Each structure stands twice: as C-alpha cells, then as structure tokens.
Amino acid sequence: MRRVHPVRHLFAWVLSLSLLSGCVRAVPPARPPPEDARTLTLIQDWEDARSLGDGALVSLAATAPDARVRARALRALARIQDAATLEPVLAGLKDAEARVRGEAAFAAGELALSWEPLLEAELSALEASLLAAAGTERDVDVRLTLVDALGRLGTPGAVTWLEERMREADGVEAARAAQALGVLARTRGAASVAQVSLAPAEALLAAERPVEARYAGAYLLATVKRPQALPALRRCLGDADADVRALCVKGFGDVGGPEDAAVLAGLLEDTSPRVAAEAARTLAKLAAACSGPCTAVDALEALAVRAKRVARGMPPPEAAGVEAPEGAKAPVETLARSEAGHALLALAQQGLPGFGRPVLESLRLALADAERGAASEVARADLAWLDCRLAAAMDRQEGTPKEVLGCGYGRIPEARRLALGLREVAQAKGQGGALFAVKALRHPDARVRLTALEAVSARPVPEAAAPVRELIEGEDLVVAGAAAATAGVLEDAAALPGVEALAARVLQTPGDLAEPVAGALVALQGAAAEPRLREWLQHPQANVRRVAAQALTRLTGQRVRSTRVALPAYTFRPPSAPARAGLVFRTDKGDITVRLDVEEAPLTSGNLHALARKGSFNGVTFHRVVPDFVAQGGDPRGDGEGGPGYSIRCEMTRRPYRRGTVGMALAGKDTGGSQFFFTHAPQPHLDGRYTAFGEVVSGMDVVDALLEGDVIREVRAVELSP
Incomplete structure (x- = not known):
C-alpha cells in the first residue's frame, strides 16, 4: 500500500478547503522531510x-x-x-x-x-x-x-x-x-x-x-612557459590586484630576458609581500640564466644598496634630495618586516649563481647593520634567521657548509644552522662537502642527521656506508627510513639486513615509513623484494598500498595496482569540534584567528581542535615558509617529518584554496596528522588534493610576516560568531 506523507496530505486538505470557501491564499511550501x-x-x-x-x-x-x-x-x-x-x-x-x-x-x-x-x-x-x-x-x-x-x-x-x-x-x-x-x-x-x-x-x-577573470588569465599565462606570453605578462605587472601582479611576475622566471630585469626590480618595492617575493625569486631565476653581464644581478644589487641605507637609518636612493625631519631615521625593522623579509627569504631559497655572491654578501652586511640598531627582540630574531638563510645560499654556491657555521649573530642554535646548511648543500653540484656531511651523520641532533642523509644521497661516497647502517638500526624511525633510502642510493648490500628489519616494522607504524624503505628494498634486493611488497598491497593504510604498487610497477615493468582495504573498526576518530569552533594561534608577531569548517570537514577540524585543546601546538614552530605560497606548522619534531603518532583520513571539500585557507599537509593518501598550513595567496592546484578545512578570519598580516622558526606560543580553542 502506498503511504501518504502526512505533511503533503495536510497541505492538500487545506488547499481544498480554501478553494471550496472561494478564498485562495498562498500556502507556504511544505518543508522537506528531515534527512535520515x-x-x-x-x-x-x-x-x-x-x-x-x-x-x-x-x-x-x-x-x-x-x-x-x-x-x-x-x-x-x-x-x-x-x-x-x-x-x-x-x-x-x-x-x-x-x-x-x-x-x-x-x-x-x-x-x-x-x-x-x-x-x-x-x-x-x-x-x-x-x-x-x-x-x-x-x-x-x-x-x-x-x-x-x-x-x-x-x-x-x-x-x-x-x-x-x-x-x-x-x-x-x-x-x-x-x-x-x-x-x-x-x-x-x-x-x-x-x-x-x-x-x-x-x-x-x-x-x-x-579580478577573478584577470587572475585566471594570468594563471594560465604564468604556467605555460612560452615566450609568446611575455607581452601580456608585461602589461599585467601593473594590475590593481596583488595576486594577479604576483602571478605575472612569476611567469617571467622561465621565459623572461635581461630586458625585463629593470621593470621587475621596481616590484621589489611592492607593498604586497607576495609580489616583492616573486620579484626577488624571478630575478634570481633570470640571473641563473645569465652567461655574461647580468641585469638581473644588477637589479638585486640595487636591492642590497637600498637595504644598506635603510639599515643605517638613511633615506633610500630614490629619495635623495628630499630633506628628512631632523633626527628622523628609517626604522631598521623594515628589513625584517614581511615586505622585505619575504623578498629576502625568497631570494635566499632560490639562490644565485657564483657571480651573484657579492649581492648576498651586501645583503648580509645590511642585515648586520640593522641587527645592531633593531629595537625589538622579534626583529633581531628575524634578521638573524635571514642572515643564516643568505649564508646557506652562499654555501650552496661552494657546495660545503661554511658560512652557516658563523651566521645569525649567535642567536641561531648550531643544530638549526647545520641542518639548514646541509639541506642547501644537498642541492649543489659536485662532491664538495661530502665528507662534512658524512661526519654530520653522527651529530646528536636528529635534524642534522636527517639533512646530512640528504646531502649524502645527493653526493654518495663510500665513507658514508658505515654510519648510514648505524642510523638504519637507530630508534628514530624517520631518520632510519631516510638512512634506508640512502643505503639504496649507496648500493650498500651490507645494509640489507637492517633494511629488512625496518621493513618488518612498516606494518606497525604510520605509512610514512613505507616509501623510503620500499625504495631501499628495490635497490638492494631487486626481484627478491616482490613477496614483501605484495604483502603490503593488503595493508589497511592507503599510502602503504600506493607505495607498494608503485615499487612493484618499477620492479616488474608491468602496471601493478593496489585494491581498497577497509580500515579496522578501532581506527582513530577525534571528538567533534563545536559548530562554531575557531582557533587563535598566538605568536610573537600577533594572533591568527582561524574558523574551522566543522560541517564540511568534521574529522579534520575535530582533530586540530582536539590537538589544540591538549596543548599539542604550544611551543611548536612554523618549520616551513615559502613566500607567496604557504606557512606550515604543527610538527612536534620541527623538521617537517613529525606528527601526532597516528594518521587521519583525507576529507576533500569543495572549498577552494584562496588567500588564508587552512589546509592539511600530507605525505600521501590519508596521511594527515598535526601538520597544517596557511596559504599566502590562492593555490588552485591544491584544490581537491589536500583537505581544506578552514580559513583565517583575522591576522593575515601576521601570516604574511611569519618566517621559518617562528614559534606558536599557544593555541586557544574559541567559539566564533556566525
């Protein structure tokens, strides 16, 4: 028998009565039945x-x-x-x-x-x-x-x-x-x-x-890497929107020429930190393509000149002839503020060829002058870190940690300086610094050992084999996994027993260990690794299955695919966050208030909310800052490899990555944990790939000012107004 919905039945009765009475009135539409x-x-x-x-x-x-x-x-x-x-x-x-x-x-x-x-x-x-x-x-x-x-x-x-x-x-x-x-x-x-x-x-x-149309056009033109796009990119450098300008600047990095350096140099002074950062990064890319006199390096040298004048309390060169008030000085903190700080950070991260070394030296001298006159501890700390960043860029030029050994005015701990220098040296060409990296494999700090492994993998030498084997057997599984991967690069057959023992632990640990160990097994065992990798295809963690399938595909030369495996009933699920949950991140540079998307991403929001309430983020740093991209934090290790000891599932939402979106960092499918990031600018290539679960509602100026190593003093859970 067909059931008549009582609401619809009542609606029909009222309408019939109205018609019979000769008076037809508008009747509110029936509410849809509640979801099951x-x-x-x-x-x-x-x-x-x-x-x-x-x-x-x-x-x-x-x-x-x-x-x-x-x-x-x-x-x-x-x-x-x-x-x-x-x-x-x-x-x-x-x-x-x-x-x-x-x-x-x-x-x-x-x-x-x-x-x-x-x-x-x-x-x-x-x-x-x-x-x-x-x-x-x-x-x-x-x-x-x-x-x-x-x-x-x-x-x-x-x-x-x-x-x-x-x-x-x-x-x-x-x-x-x-x-x-x-x-x-x-x-x-x-x-x-x-x-x-x-x-x-x-x-x-x-x-x-x-602006949405202009941004989309600029995005395509900036990514196609075609010289034909240059005329349009030149026109949009003056766009009223900072995100459009930043994209247009970025597009010059792959196809621009010396004639573009002068215009890009002017954007180093842009009031938007992300535009200035892209200008510095792009000029550094253009410098790398120079084979003779280099206008891009000249433009960056002008930046160093301006920085020196600011550091010494002098007006910039373009203001020469303008009389300043008596006793007035330009605030030296402007060198560490987001406008200049992110430009210097972007330049250091991109690096310069050897003939650009005088620019890096000049900038470091300017920072030293500024540090002596800085009035706040926050500014001095920023200036110290930027000095080390520039020092590491100089070390990359020579291929060995040297400048980082004395950078930072005594404010940056030795382990942090060494880790930075070794990571930069890993990107250098040649064998310089290889023995320094081997020695660092036995450093007491895990961050140094981890980056030393990167350097050894980039320039393998026989002397590294023994200390790498020791690290495979160590208690730090992150370092052990990286050591296993390095042993594969070294083709050290003597490391195989340790790698096999580590492989046995993949089934009991979060899935991040699988990738480096799988690479080592394929390199050292060859076809003999196949049975173990096929066992991983049935692992409950999606990332372990993915890694196994990729490794087997490389090993066998045939496409191997994993199948979906349901997670066990006891899989971790955090408590739900309140409907209007927010988080306030306290830093020395100010507060950042985040609204969590509890409705669309309840698991991810609840996880971050619960970690914050437990104090898990207090004292943790923003370990990764890429200007005009993201500021990333939440890693208790501080090296980008840590987490809460468990993984949560991805919760892809239809929230786009705009400026100030909060996302969950991943190492593969369903590997979220405690690491999150704030976006400096729209990042549409992240849409649908990384869980977007909130937005910054106040404090974007603080996000723009963050540098690597900035500390989260406290995270408070709050209720925000609708």
Missing part, C-alpha cells in the same frame, strides 16, 4: 572506514529517495577514491537533481586526481561521461564543477573542450576553464597544454574584467 540521521551516520562510518558497506554505499548514491542522501553518498565516494566506484559516480552525472550532479562531478574529478593513476580505459570512460554531461548541463554551479573535473582529468579531449570554453563561454566559465588549464600546466608540465591558444587568456586580462 541514521543513514547519514552510516555513510560517515563507511567513509571513515574506507568501506563501501558491502555495496550499500554505492546503492545509496544511486537510488536513495532523498537527493541529500545521494549527494552525501557521492561525497563519501569522492573521499574513498576507489576506481571501482567509477560507474556509479558517472551515473550520478545524469541525476535529476543538480545538487547530486554537482557531487558526482566533484567525485569524478577526485577519481581523476587519484593517488594511484587510473587505467587508460577508466580515463576514456571519465572523459566521455564528463564531456557528455558538459554538453547538456544547464546549472551554472554544476557546469563549473565539470570544468574543474575535466581540468583534473587532463586528457587530450578534455584539454580541447576547455580551450573551446575559454574562447566561447561567458566570463565566469571562460575564466574557470583558463584556470583549469593553468592548473594542468602546473601539475603535469607545460607540454600538457602546448597546443592551447593564449589569445583567450590574454583577453581575460583586460582591465575592465573582474
């Missing part, structure tokens, strides 16, 4: 366990009567990211409800981003279904999600369609298509969009266009 809470809880449980519920989850995605349940089931399939669910995901693209079609399009894009690449047949099926859906879809939001999904897919057919939409669609869709092509160029290389016309992207840069 029990079903939604089951979907959450299956998602957390990476389970399909013996087919029930797939069935709900296709046949649940409530569109909200179908949509939620498709979101779970997007996060589980199993190629076996491709068919129901693609079927969702034909759902009657736009909400469901949007989630199906998002899930299709997530499958295209799978940590284990899809097979050709699966890619073809995705392309055909997405293009068919794009040909009939009329809902604007769903169309934009389809654009993103086709960009993530990146097949030739998808690229052709995106180029057509960039040329023919309206402003919003054309801009999204341009951005999708730019993301493809950034993640898979410029060759993936080599045949795409740049004229539509150039049209998006017109001054009368909305």
Whole structure:
C-alpha cells in the first residue's frame, strides 16, 4: 500500500478547503522531510572506514529517495577514491537533481586526481561521461564543477573542450576553464597544454574584467612557459590586484630576458609581500640564466644598496634630495618586516649563481647593520634567521657548509644552522662537502642527521656506508627510513639486513615509513623484494598500498595496482569540534584567528581542535615558509617529518584554496596528522588534493610576516560568531 506523507496530505486538505470557501491564499511550501540521521551516520562510518558497506554505499548514491542522501553518498565516494566506484559516480552525472550532479562531478574529478593513476580505459570512460554531461548541463554551479573535473582529468579531449570554453563561454566559465588549464600546466608540465591558444587568456586580462577573470588569465599565462606570453605578462605587472601582479611576475622566471630585469626590480618595492617575493625569486631565476653581464644581478644589487641605507637609518636612493625631519631615521625593522623579509627569504631559497655572491654578501652586511640598531627582540630574531638563510645560499654556491657555521649573530642554535646548511648543500653540484656531511651523520641532533642523509644521497661516497647502517638500526624511525633510502642510493648490500628489519616494522607504524624503505628494498634486493611488497598491497593504510604498487610497477615493468582495504573498526576518530569552533594561534608577531569548517570537514577540524585543546601546538614552530605560497606548522619534531603518532583520513571539500585557507599537509593518501598550513595567496592546484578545512578570519598580516622558526606560543580553542 502506498503511504501518504502526512505533511503533503495536510497541505492538500487545506488547499481544498480554501478553494471550496472561494478564498485562495498562498500556502507556504511544505518543508522537506528531515534527512535520515541514521543513514547519514552510516555513510560517515563507511567513509571513515574506507568501506563501501558491502555495496550499500554505492546503492545509496544511486537510488536513495532523498537527493541529500545521494549527494552525501557521492561525497563519501569522492573521499574513498576507489576506481571501482567509477560507474556509479558517472551515473550520478545524469541525476535529476543538480545538487547530486554537482557531487558526482566533484567525485569524478577526485577519481581523476587519484593517488594511484587510473587505467587508460577508466580515463576514456571519465572523459566521455564528463564531456557528455558538459554538453547538456544547464546549472551554472554544476557546469563549473565539470570544468574543474575535466581540468583534473587532463586528457587530450578534455584539454580541447576547455580551450573551446575559454574562447566561447561567458566570463565566469571562460575564466574557470583558463584556470583549469593553468592548473594542468602546473601539475603535469607545460607540454600538457602546448597546443592551447593564449589569445583567450590574454583577453581575460583586460582591465575592465573582474579580478577573478584577470587572475585566471594570468594563471594560465604564468604556467605555460612560452615566450609568446611575455607581452601580456608585461602589461599585467601593473594590475590593481596583488595576486594577479604576483602571478605575472612569476611567469617571467622561465621565459623572461635581461630586458625585463629593470621593470621587475621596481616590484621589489611592492607593498604586497607576495609580489616583492616573486620579484626577488624571478630575478634570481633570470640571473641563473645569465652567461655574461647580468641585469638581473644588477637589479638585486640595487636591492642590497637600498637595504644598506635603510639599515643605517638613511633615506633610500630614490629619495635623495628630499630633506628628512631632523633626527628622523628609517626604522631598521623594515628589513625584517614581511615586505622585505619575504623578498629576502625568497631570494635566499632560490639562490644565485657564483657571480651573484657579492649581492648576498651586501645583503648580509645590511642585515648586520640593522641587527645592531633593531629595537625589538622579534626583529633581531628575524634578521638573524635571514642572515643564516643568505649564508646557506652562499654555501650552496661552494657546495660545503661554511658560512652557516658563523651566521645569525649567535642567536641561531648550531643544530638549526647545520641542518639548514646541509639541506642547501644537498642541492649543489659536485662532491664538495661530502665528507662534512658524512661526519654530520653522527651529530646528536636528529635534524642534522636527517639533512646530512640528504646531502649524502645527493653526493654518495663510500665513507658514508658505515654510519648510514648505524642510523638504519637507530630508534628514530624517520631518520632510519631516510638512512634506508640512502643505503639504496649507496648500493650498500651490507645494509640489507637492517633494511629488512625496518621493513618488518612498516606494518606497525604510520605509512610514512613505507616509501623510503620500499625504495631501499628495490635497490638492494631487486626481484627478491616482490613477496614483501605484495604483502603490503593488503595493508589497511592507503599510502602503504600506493607505495607498494608503485615499487612493484618499477620492479616488474608491468602496471601493478593496489585494491581498497577497509580500515579496522578501532581506527582513530577525534571528538567533534563545536559548530562554531575557531582557533587563535598566538605568536610573537600577533594572533591568527582561524574558523574551522566543522560541517564540511568534521574529522579534520575535530582533530586540530582536539590537538589544540591538549596543548599539542604550544611551543611548536612554523618549520616551513615559502613566500607567496604557504606557512606550515604543527610538527612536534620541527623538521617537517613529525606528527601526532597516528594518521587521519583525507576529507576533500569543495572549498577552494584562496588567500588564508587552512589546509592539511600530507605525505600521501590519508596521511594527515598535526601538520597544517596557511596559504599566502590562492593555490588552485591544491584544490581537491589536500583537505581544506578552514580559513583565517583575522591576522593575515601576521601570516604574511611569519618566517621559518617562528614559534606558536599557544593555541586557544574559541567559539566564533556566525
């Protein structure tokens, strides 16, 4: 017997009565019935366990009567990211409800981003279904999600369609298509969009266009690495939006020439720290391409001159002839402030060729002058770290740690200086410094040992074999894993017993250990490693399975793929955060207030909220700062390799990475923990790949001012207004 819904029955009775009485009044529409809470809880449980519920989850995605349940089931399939669910995901693209079609399009894009690449047949099926859906879809939001999904897919057919939409669609869709092509160029290389016309992207840069369109056009032009893009990039250097200017500056790094240095030099003074940082980084890239007199180095030398004048309390050269008030001095702290500090950090991170050494020396002299006159401890600490960063760039030129041994005005601990220098030296050419790195393998500080292993891997020498074997057998599993990888590079057969013992521990430890150990097994055991790696294919942790599949593919020369394995019932799930949960990060430079996305990412938000309430972040540093990209913290080790001792599952949301988005750092699928990052600028290539679970609502100026080593004094859990 068909059941009559009581609300609908009541609505019909009232309407009939109104008609009979001759008085028709507007009747409020009936509220939709509440979602089935029990079903939604089951979907959450299956998602957390990476389970399909013996087919029930797939069935709900296709046949649940409530569109909200179908949509939620498709979101779970997007996060589980199993190629076996491709068919129901693609079927969702034909759902009657736009909400469901949007989630199906998002899930299709997530499958295209799978940590284990899809097979050709699966890619073809995705392309055909997405293009068919794009040909009939009329809902604007769903169309934009389809654009993103086709960009993530990146097949030739998808690229052709995106180029057509960039040329023919309206402003919003054309801009999204341009951005999708730019993301493809950034993640898979410029060759993936080599045949795409740049004229539509150039049209998006017109001054009368909305900032979103200008940004998308600049993003594509900055990532294609074509000289033909230079005229448009030169025009957009004066754009009113800082993010557009920064992208246009960035585009010169691969295709610019000496004639561009003078214009870029002016942007070193940009009031936006991310624009100034990109100008410094780009000039350093142009300097590396010089073979004779170098205008890029001249531009950076001018930066050093200005820095010296500021450090000595003098007006900049361009202000010569302007009489300053009596006794007035330029604040030396401006050298450490975000505007200058991030430019100097970007320059140091990029490095300069040997003939650019005088620039680095001049900048260090300016910092030393500024440090002597600085009024605050915060400024002095920043100046000390920037000095060490520049010193490490000088050491990279010579290939051996030398300048870092005495940098930082006595304010930077020895272990931190050595770790920095060794990491930079690992990027240098030649064998200089190899024996220094070997000696550092026995340093008492784990950070130094870890970076010494990087240096030894970059320039292997026989003297490293014995200390590397010792580290494989040590208690620090992060260092032991890196040592195993280094033993593989050294081809040290004597290290195999230690590597095998370490491999046995992969099954009982977080999945980060699997990658370096798998590489060592393949290098040292060859075909004999296959049985163990096939055992890993059944590991509950997705990243261990992924690593095993990749290693077996290299080992056998044939495509090996892991299968989905449901997590055990006792898998960690943190307590939920309150509905309006926020976190306040206290630093010496000010507070950063974050709103957590509790509704869309309950697991990730609850995890960070719970860690904050336990005091887990108090005293932890921001260990990684890349200007115009991210500031990353939350690692109790302080070297980028630590976590809380467990992993949480990825919770991909449809929140885009804009300026101030909070994301979860990963080492592979479902490897989140305690490390998080704040974005300095939009980062669309991170969308759908790393869990975005919050936003900075105040304190972005503090985020802009952060340098590596800045300490989180305290994190307070707060309730924010709606």
